[in-house]
Amino acid sequence: MSQHTANSDISHASASSPYGSVAQRQGALRARFAQWTPRTLDQLFDAMAAEFPDRPYVVTDEQSWRYAEVKAWSERLAAGLVASGVRPGDHVAMLLANYPEFVATKLAISRAGAVAVPINFLNRRDELGYVLRQSDAVLLITMDRFRGLDYQQFLDELAPGWERDGGGQAFPRLRQVVVFPTGGEPPRPGVRGLGAFGADAGPWIAPPHPGPATHCDIIYTSGTTGSPKGVMITHDMMLRTAFGSTWSRAFEDAHRIVFSLPMYHVYGYVEGMLAVLFVGGAIVPQVKFDAADTLRAIERHRATDVLLIPTMTLALLDELKKNAGYDLSSLHSVISSGGRSPAYIWELIFRYLKPRELTTGYGMTEVTASSTVTRPGDPMERLLTTNGRLRDVGPAGDPALGHRLVVYKVVDPDTGAQLPRGEIGELLASGPGVTAGYYNKPEATAEAFTADGWLHTGDLGRIDEDDYLTLAGRRKESFRCGGEQVLPSDAEDLLVTHPAVLQAHVVPVPDERMGEVGVAFVVLRDEPATTPQELIDFCGKHLARFKVPRHVLATPIEEIPTTPSGRARKFLLVQKAMDALGLLAPTPAPLTTQTTQDERQA
DSSP states (O other), X not given: OOHHHHHHHHHHHHHTOTTOOHHHHHHHHHHHSSSOOOOOHHHHHHHHHHHSTTSEEEEOSSOEEEHHHHHHHHHHHHHHHHHTTOOTTOEEEEEOOSSHHHHHHHHHHHHTTOEEEEOOTTOOHHHHHHHHHHTTEEEEEEESEETTEEHHHHHHHHSTTHHHHTTTTTSTTOOEEEEEOOSSSOOOTTOEETTTTTTTSOSOOOOOOOOTTSEEEEEESSOOSSOOOEEEEEHHHHHHHHHHHHHHTTOOTTOEEEEOSOTTSHHHIIIIIIGGGGGTOEEEEOSSOOHHHHHHHHHHHTOSEEEEOHHHHHHHHHHHHHOOOOOOTTOOEEEEOSSOOOTTHHXXXXXXXXXXXXXXXXXXXXXXXXXXXXXXXXXXXXXXXXXXXXXXXXXXXXXXXXXXXXXXXXXXXTTOOBOOTTOOEEEEEESTTSOOOBTTOHHHHHHHBOTTSOEEEEEEXXXXXXXXXXXXXXXXXXXXXXXXXXXXHHHHHHHTTSTTEEEEEEEEEEETTTEEEEEEEEEEOSSSOOOHHHHHHHHHHHSOGGGSOSEEEEOOGGGXXXXXXXXXXXXXXXXXXXXXXXXXXXXXXXXXXXXXXXXXXX
């Protein structure tokens, strides 16, 4: 397919949408939200529930919950929180996968005026313990088991007797634990179950709420065993950003989104759960990703949109190549974002998923969610060569910033001097969508910002004359595996506790499905003996799966390149890893829609 043909096809697809043009859909949104009104999460939901009480909001294969039903459910849970002693401003931790209970619990915490602390359900015992302590959570709502992890066992080891006294001495502020049984067994004796929580609390009477300018969430960026950072986000920030997704992707009335991206993360939470509210839409959340299940959900529930990261997108494409029998005629929009994408992916999305509109973007928890996005109908070149345009969020934006919530500038990483358009440097962010800092981490907060208040993103990139941003790498050492942020120090610190390991240095290498995976260079002691697989298994017992290195390379100490001060030169280790594994260095995406020969033959 030629560049000209691809661009014409995309423009034609967008213009021929059964929901009208982008301008028409944005016009309808502007008519309903002409002037932005700051609200709390529950206030917005209640306004939509009053307008659309009988519309479905949460849809699963087993059951659908209407807006009015979710409102009543969340009020009961909120009554349970208040009866348990939760007060406005308290922190309530929630360790829940994408069950409908996540939605009701999140709204309940907002109703009580409390602050939600969503926890990554892939965290192991020590990671869970750190977040509970550092967040000052007074109550935890948790699954009993999920994906082979036993959270009750983790609590037994962290805080013996938690069934009776909450967190005990280990977590003195944690007064109560409520368990949602997902393992097929009823709660243990003495454990409060989420199903009956709040049933005996009486009618819901809302306490005075601290308001939309206060925090609704503390979202931890990495879930590390060392020092994860809790990003503080207000109700108004969260809802403005969610409306920005609705606006920039031009949601139609009753927009319906399928996704398995976890709602503990801003992608699934903001771009999915919250964004559909502004059009009385629905979400079809899945508790785990499976390509066939996702495609069946689109077909069965007539979804108009799907949220993806590149590894998921590639899996859907593989499934469609094997089985073209899915009815995806309802699918209007696709967003594939959150990691490195092979250049050929965009044409294949149009070929196999057949959306009318396709977008990608860039963001991070510290800027609430996506802050750049390509526009529906953009030419293929923008998908191939950029990470989106600085996001216009319409009425929710700051007029002084061009109706945006986040703006970027590019600076010299060494001097801090601002660079001209088109030059590569570190991306700094500013605006009302940027967090004020990290919970109870004043030093980390101070380090994250410049003297004049710009956030260091740690990413390198450039911005062109049309405000499109293109990422060029990372100043930080963190990387993303399957959309999850990984800090190399997690695995490095763990590996050196193994009796056979003297040094450990973890670097990322590109991976077509996961975006990036970790490679650990280890310097071994003479004794005891070990193998790479034993070290990978060792990491797997203590770290979330996305943090576990894919490869372990035993390396003599003299072959570790270092600076004069003795620090490993990791950019050289990346090249060593790629050479050792027979990988090719990534090249800039070509300005073409042609696929590889293998893909053309598929």
